[in-house]
Amino acid sequence: MSKAETTTATAETIRPEFPADRVKKIMKLDQDINKVNSEALFLVSCSTDLFLRFLAEISAGIAVQKKRRIVKLDHLRTAVKRHRPTSDFLLDSLPLPTQSLDRPVTEQTRSKPVADKPLPAGARRIDDFFCAPQNKAPTLLNDS
Template sequence: MSSHPFIATPSGKQGELMLPLARVRRLIKTEEDVKMVSSEASFLITKSTELFLELLSQRAAAIMDSEDRTQLTYNDVATSVDENDPLEFLRDIVPMKVSGAEVLSSMKRPGDE
């Protein structure tokens, strides 16, 4: 009996993945330290990416639905990132929009006028 955990592998069927496996594989290889990528690793990273995007879009769509809209906006995505701790790692990448007036007012010091 192998001591390795079970790892799902691609069956080779078309339609299992929504993202193009070859493109994800190419993206993985852009990392300097990565010379080769096994087909299993490529498949798992691609599937994980799809599941992550599904989660993010579902949470953003829930915000859109709660506001009775049919168009998903940047603010929906940013709000879902801001309000969900598992997505905290994206907060620097997907910040909440701030107006120029808000930035300027936050920069004013007491006594400046």
């Protein structure tokens, strides 16, 4: 098999799990990006897939350490805290853990929701990327 055939066979087997149009739309939210090259779109999609797999594996490992069978938000937050590069950009965007039911919620124990915290200049919350556009009319799924 020649090098070109190997490259073609490898490129055909790697398929990102994310919809290309949605990834492209998220990338274009950056005002500095006018056009998105198909190779760049592919790399961002694959990188996102790898990153989410990494977070899932680390979170699952923490759940196993705590003898839990279900990965919860607390496990994800712990995984993000333990990985410094991820913690630097993602920890503030994750929702705060819920309080346990044994302690009553008081004004002193209640913390500010993540959405109310001020953002650094030029920053956006990650959950803004995944919200449905507000200006589009709803579409009907069943036209018959």
